[in-house]
Amino acid sequence: MQQFTAKVVSCTEDKKGWAVVLDRTAFYPEGGGQPRDHGIISWGESSVKVTDVREKGDVIIHYTDGEIPADINISGTIDWDRRFDFMQQHTGEHMFSGVVMSLFGYSNVGFHLSERENVVDFDGPLTKEEIKMIMDRCNEFVWANQPVYTGFPENVKELEYRSKKELQGDIRIVRAGTADICACCGTHTATTAQAGPIVAINSQAYKGGTRITIACGKRAVEYLKTRNDDCYNISHQLSVPVENITTAVTSRLDEIGQLKFALANAKRQLMAVWADNAQPVDGVCVMVKDDLQSNEIRSFAALLAQKSDTAVVLSPQPNGSGKICIVSTVYDTNRLGRHISATLGGKGGGKPGTYQGNTDKSADEETIINIIKSFS
Template structure:
């Protein structure tokens, strides 16, 4: 069994240990401060004797360090964990216990899922919480931080008469994490010594999940980084919209409304333009092609249909897109069918149609199209 130094001192960043075994770059030490993956939290990383520790796992009480290469058996080695990342995890995990304790005491819901990695922390509860509930929980959790309450982690002599939260039905080696006045829970992970170390607890978002809710939460340093990212975004948006930061949502609403009005106006103008072009359309040939820009398929269909209705024949209209043209072609069914068969034969075409109309995309240049179809 490996001695778990993180159980004795969760703030131990560097330590010395003896290498008991090392095979295929997997090392066992007599004692370690590296927390192995467990209880929803990913493993610590760091260095042993200058060699990177990539992963840490525990099996039957023995902690295995997955290294970049082998280290010498029997040697006393200097070890260092990536403290910044580990402390962030402690801030988040301890924040999770405070939230779970508050949710349990206020609503009776259990924490039934927990995930903590470098990128995010999620926690699942077996009951529905509303946005209003979450605001209240978040406030109470931060009050617990301000009160600087003690975290006490221990292995109790007996579990009898001890009330505590637990995800698993363990009866042996149960480690208890107790937060003065807030929570008592079975947990194997390293925690802060007092709640002030957490800094801030921020519930970012939630979603419904299997009859309960999943919360997305950031604590401490992660919450501060998140705040800074959002603040920088707000600053940028505020400057782009020439709006006060507190007014950016209203400014975006106005922008969306203006965009909607403009789209409506552009559609109307394009329809008028099509009507004008149709009015002036006096073809000398049975087959014509009109090249346009900025028209969508619906507009092209309308345009081709009106040209055909006015002059008969085969009437193609095309509008530029990436690497080719959108097109709509109208004509009498049989000649249109024959024309479209040649068209598909000549070019890379995606599309089709029925009756008097075919439409789609053709991947060819203006000159190639004109040369073949006119």
């Protein structure tokens, strides 16, 4: 039911807006793991938005963003896109839980449904392959196009149905075709077909069991569309057919690993040559070399310190700042570091004898030698 008419019983102002009670309603209040409905209540030329729906005792309260005159007849309209999405997610969750129960005997012990997520917790471990099997079985129930029954059967005491807790009083039974039978107060699609397709999009070990994120109906299609775009984007970027993207990514990552290793080796050799050719002036050796990483300037400065009392390495970075390392047996390196920062900006620190940090701007070797000369 997407639209209905009713009579206003009361409308009072409270903290959450206007609290409206109707003599009957199709708005679903929050409960059973399913979020509340949104929608509109209208009369004549006027209308108000329904922002929240709650059940208090036997009364359903609609919270609205405006006042409605008491005793008038209104027309209620459910935000159907939102509600139908919840119906698809909820019915799909029933089918998924029923299939897990029948194939593996695990219970649904937690359910969280929102505009973004449909998450179900089961009390047993499930492998990726087992989850694919469950998905296949669920979609077979979708294609079987079986009716979804909701009601209060007289033989409820003899029925075996899923329920998270012991129930008293009238028990509403939901049969999702032959996939599942469960006690539930939520809203569901009319057939198993309307809830499909059903896709498990993620799973993780959780409290000794398995937490599975599913997507049903339109949500499943939207999810698959987005993932398909992702796959084709990767395929274009790597210039390989979409079927081969996993192998292509693996081999690119291997390649990157080998290149990183070769680059680190080449840099080590280059730094050894630089160090061999270094000409210390009064025991101080200063080198400015582009684009070195923090660990690289540290080992380069240590190498230079083998042939001088004080080694200073500054590496200008692409953003205009610099990385700096000072190794010295004669100077207080922290004080010298701060002295250089007074001119070049930035900060750093370290153990006695070694200073490492950043500078806001870079400088050439002559400038740095002059800064050190002015240090006392």
